[in-house]
Amino acid sequence: MSTIDACDDCARRSWLVARLSGHLEVRRAEREVIREVLALPDARLIAALGGLEGALIAAEHAQRDPAELRAAWAAAGTHAICRHRPGYPASLLMLPDAPAVLHLRGDPQRLADLLAGAGVAIVGARKASVEARDCARLIGRGLSAAGVTVVSGMALGIDSAAHEGALEAAANTIAVLACGPDVPYPRSRRDLHECLGERAAVISELPPGATPYRWGFPARNRIIAALSQMVVVVEAAERSGSLITADIGITLGRDIAAVPGSPVSWRCAGTNQLLREGATFVRDAVDVLDSLADPEPADLASARAAGPSARRTAPPVPAGLPARLQSLLRAIDGGAESVNAHARTPEEARAVLGDLTELELLGLVGRGPGGRYRRIRD
Amino acid sequence: MADVLARVTTFTIDGLDPCPVIVEADLRAGLPAFTIVGLADRSVTEARERVRAAIQNSGFEFPMRRVTVNLAPAHLRKGGPGFDLAIACAILLASGQLPAPQLDDVAVFGELSLTGEVRPCRGVLAAAQGAAGTGLRGLLIAADRVGEAQLVPGLEVRGTTSLQALRRVLAAPPEEQRPAAAERAAPPPGGPDLADVRGQAAPIAALTVAAAGGHNLLFIGPPGTGKTMLARRLPSILPLLSPAEALEVTRIQSVAGLRVEDGIAHLRPFRAPHHTISAAGLIGGGPLPSPGEATLAHAGVLFLDELSEFDRRSLEALRQPLEDGHVSIVRQNRVARFPTRFALVAATNPCPCGRGGRACRCGEADLQRYARRLSGPLLDRIDLVVNIERPTTEDLAGEPVTTSKVVRAQVRAAREHQAARGVRCNAELRGARLRAAASVTTEARELLDRVYDHGDLTARGRDRALRVARTVADLDGAGRVDASHLRVALAYRRQDEALAQVAA
Numbered sequence: 021m022s023t024i025d026a027c028d029d030c031a032r033r034s035w036l037v038a039r040l041s042g043h044l045e046v047r048r049a050e051r052e053v054i055r056e057v058l059a060l061p062d063a064r065l066i067a068a069l070g071g072l073e074g075a076l077i078a079a080e081h082a083q084r085d086p087a088e089l090r091a092a093w094a095a096a097g098t099h100a101i102c103r104h105r106p107g108y109p110a111s112l113l114m115l116p117d118a119p120a121v122l123h124l125r126g127d128p129q130r131l132a133d134l135l136a137g138a139g140v141a142i143v144g145a146r147k148a149s150v151e152a153r154d155c156a157r158l159i160g161r162g163l164s165a166a167g168v169t170v171v172s173g174m175a176l177g178i179d180s181a182a183h184e185g186a187l188e189a190a191a192n193t194i195a196v197l198a199c200g201p202d203v204p205y206p207r208s209r210r211d212l213h214e215c216l217g218e219r220a221a222v223i224s225e226l227p228p229g230a231t232p233y234r235w236g237f238p239a240r241n242r243i244i245a246a247l248s249q250m251v252v253v254v255e256a257a258e259r260s261g262s263l264i265t266a267d268i269g270i271t272l273g274r275d276i277a278a279v280p281g282s283p284v285s286w287r288c289a290g291t292n293q294l295l296r297e298g299a300t301f302v303r304d305a306v307d308v309l310d311s312l313a314d315p316e317p318a319d320l321a322s323a324r325a326a327g328p329s330a331r332r333t334a335p336p337v338p339a340g341l342p343a344r345l346q347s348l349l350r351a352i353d354g355g356a357e358s359v360n361a362h363a364r365t366p367e368e369a370r371a372v373l374g375d376l377t378e379l380e381l382l383g384l385v386g387r388g389p390g391g392r393y394r395r396i397r398d
Numbered sequence: 399m400a401d402v403l404a405r406v407t408t409f410t411i412d413g414l415d416p417c418p419v420i421v422e423a424d425l426r427a428g429l430p431a432f433t434i435v436g437l438a439d440r441s442v443t444e445a446r447e448r449v450r451a452a453i454q455n456s457g458f459e460f461p462m463r464r465v466t467v468n469l470a471p472a473h474l475r476k477g478g479p480g481f482d483l484a485i486a487c488a489i490l491l492a493s494g495q496l497p498a499p500q501l502d503d504v505a506v507f508g509e510l511s512l513t514g515e516v517r518p519c520r521g522v523l524a525a526a527q528g529a530a531g532t533g534l535r536g537l538l539i540a541a542d543r544v545g546e547a548q549l550v551p552g553l554e555v556r557g558t559t560s561l562q563a564l565r566r567v568l569a570a571p572p573e574e575q576r577p578a579a580a581e582r583a584a585p586p587p588g589g590p591d592l593a594d595v596r597g598q599a600a601p602i603a604a605l606t607v608a609a610a611g612g613h614n615l616l617f618i619g620p621p622g623t624g625k626t627m628l629a630r631r632l633p634s635i636l637p638l639l640s641p642a643e644a645l646e647v648t649r650i651q652s653v654a655g656l657r658v659e660d661g662i663a664h665l666r667p668f669r670a671p672h673h674t675i676s677a678a679g680l681i682g683g684g685p686l687p688s689p690g691e692a693t694l695a696h697a698g699v700l701f702l703d704e705l706s707e708f709d710r711r712s713l714e715a716l717r718q719p720l721e722d723g724h725v726s727i728v729r730q731n732r733v734a735r736f737p738t739r740f741a742l743v744a745a746t747n748p749c750p751c752g753r754g755g756r757a758c759r760c761g762e763a764d765l766q767r768y769a770r771r772l773s774g775p776l777l778d779r780i781d782l783v784v785n786i787e788r789p790t791t792e793d794l795a796g797e798p799v800t801t802s803k804v805v806r807a808q809v810r811a812a813r814e815h816q817a818a819r820g821v822r823c824n825a826e827l828r829g830a831r832l833r834a835a836a837s838v839t840t841e842a843r844e845l846l847d848r849v850y851d852h853g854d855l856t857a858r859g860r861d862r863a864l865r866v867a868r869t870v871a872d873l874d875g876a877g878r879v880d881a882s883h884l885r886v887a888l889a890y891r892r893q894d895e896a897l898a899q900v901a902a
Contacts, residue, residue: 147760147762148762177762358787359599360789360793363599364599366800367603369599369602369603370607370870370873370886372600373600373885373890377886378885381845381848381849381885390618390785390787
């Protein structure tokens with residue numbers, strides 16, 4: 021049974037934003053500041069965006085029957101709450117352009133519980149490296165296990181990795197979409213969307229069925245930032261959308277944290293710049309919890325239990341291994357990751373390949389991109 | 399003057415097979431005319447102009463009568479310029495300008511130029527085999543293809559440079575048998591050698607396994623790391639062509655018009671078709687089916703660079719050739735059969751941007767799409783997946799890790815073990831035969847079961863790992879496959895994870 025708890029004005033406002041999606045998209049392309057537009061009251065919003073269609077949209081808006089809208093939303097199986105109701109997250113009200121209605125896919129009680137805990141946003145690049153995705157997953161898992169709500173945007177790369185990590189632990193996570201909460205976007209993340217809807221919460225300012233437009237992604241970032249005490253950026257290039265989330269976080273007075281990356285990698289240029297500008301340096305969930313305003317000691321312990329921390333020391337070399345395999349492992353730790361690095365001749369290469377497979381079968385090494393061998397943690 | 403009829407035998411090449419064709423020339427009174435009948439394609443009907451000019455320019459006289467040439471059997475579609483010489487001979491016989499008995503029991507096969515010069519044409523070896531097969535005594539061809547025709551034992555081969563020389567050539571004894579190429583000391587295989595490669599011990603090890611067991615190989619690596627360079631060196635480590643194989647290769651190359659020199663082929667072919675190739679180009683086709691790249695690579699190496707760029711349909715078409723070692727092309731009521739036993743080497747970039755690993759700029763979705771495009775029926779037939787990396791500066795400054803000669807000896811030794819099992823190479827081991835041949839140790843059996851139960855191998859992958867392990871053991875000279883051999887094979891397995899890594 022869907023709970024649709026939205027006043028008439030807010031319901032019509034929510035409809036209006038979806039109705040104006042195409043117009044907003046045109047404005048985005050013209051580099052107007054969408055957030056300033058979104059803060060306008062209804063009539064001025066229509067005047068600003070409607071253009072030739074303005075009168076038509078104004079008429080549609082005036083005639084729109086809120087009861088019908090609520091019925092349609094209920095039929096879609098999603099829940100809704102407007103900014104005038106007590107259940108609406110207080111942190112969102114800090115935004116000048118707070119969404120009129122939050123649409124939810126999932127259980128309203130679950131969302132309320134999730135909002136009651138501390139929120140941490142984990143954001144980053146869609147084109148993220150394997151290491152960074154691992155890192156986001158581990159932070160998500162650690163935070164979720166510690167009772168912190170992981171807020172992110174379900175995008176490819178870092179976002180989905182963070183959600184997946186959180187689902188591996190207590191499923192303390194909220195996904196904020198740039199389309200209707202019932203629309204799985206990106207489509208390759210259908211399973212994740214499904215899972216989040218069942219065990220966590222998927223929210224959006226757009227009503228069910230609304231398709232994603234490009235303006236919606238930076239716009240939903242404001243919700244992600246507002247719902248969180250801290251914004252953790254895991255891997256972001258210089259002009260990444262996740263830096264928008266960090267910027268909004270700064271204006272809202274949120275803590276900003278970043279995971280460091282190689283100074284020569286273009287992938288980490290954005291996060292490294294954040295660190296240079298004073299963002300908190302975090303390596304794993306424990307670091308995040310340490311720097312949250314008031315971490316409970318028990319939470320820290322469970323975060324430590326839930327996820328291994330970042331690679332602070334090389335993993336130990338098991339003592340029982342034959343000497344040959346031990347030295348091979350040490351060589352891998354020392355950066356010799358390809359077979360060529362261990363072998364001078366084809367005969368040696370075959371022997372080393374067998375040994376590497378032995379280590380692989382023992383679960384001590386795995387193969388990464390380009391077939392490179394690396395130590396497995398976790 | 400009474401009507402005169404003359405007959406000369408020649409051959410048309412259907413696929414790779416010679417089909418005898420009787421050329422009949424009929425001269426009768428009437429307005430001078432020259433007609434060719436008998437389901438001939440354009441290149442044959444054009445023979446009229448060549449033959450008329452050649453006869454007149456060679457000091458013969460073109461009969462000023464009604465000339466009809468019939469190519470029998472009438473139902474067989476005939477193509478190619480190889481009929482010119484036979485048609486000219488038939489007309490000269492019919493008009494009494496050549497003594498008849500000299501062309502009895504002799505097949506005639508050659509192209510004419512307008513001056514009467516006899517040119518070599520495609521498929522001389524096939525024609526010679528056809529002549530011997532149909533019980534003919536001799537063969538008359540262009541002089542510079544005599545060596546090729548003499549590969550067929552027992553055939554009296556006469557070579558002529560021109561129509562003018564024909565009378566003299568026919569009167570002379572047949573050409574002396576030139577030393578059969580197969581009996582000549584086998585020359586060292588030329589072509590690129592592994593000694594040109596610096597570093598890359600691991601890919602060379604994989605190449606050795608591929609050559610020893612006849613396994614198909616996929617190189618994954620960024621552009622410019624030497625994938626093509628390594629693949630080009632595979633022919634140099636394969637065993638030398640056996641006499642039968644050499645004959646097959648010569649015949650295919652002769653039919654395809656790829657032979658520049660007379661005599662037998664010594665080198666294993668290496669074919670690297672461009673990725674825009676069509677399915678017909680790859681497996682053969684055309685109204686008169688001609689061999690495709692898969693057949694041209696027979697007994698050698700077919701190299702598909704930029705595998706991901708190939709048209710999916712072209713790659714699908716490679717399934718039968720890979721599986722059966724031959725391809726059948728059906729045209730109307732005929733079937734042309736081409737042999738296609740080649741070693742497949744494919745190469746691809748690790749990702750769409752080609753950088754791979756940490757430098758890669760591809761998005762997750764691009765990578766998934768890429769992995770999907772790569773996977774599929776062809777990848778299922780690849781036994782060894784090998785990552786290639788840039789050689790280091792030390793490698794480039796250092797000595798080559800091995801030479802083709804050394805590796806070829808290892809490959810030959812391994813293949814001898816396989817021959818003792820009654821297969822050409824381990825890639826042909828299937829089912830019960832594979833299990834018997836593998837003769838795994840208990841330790842290896844347990845290892846294989848463990849990996850299989852863990853879900854890291856498919857049933858097909860399990861057999862593949864066994865086959866490769868058998869080859870690794872053969873290279874070691876080991877009678878049984880033990881765990882160390884199996885572990886090497888497992889490192890080469892085409893795991894779906896390997897593709898996930900392409901995607902990672």
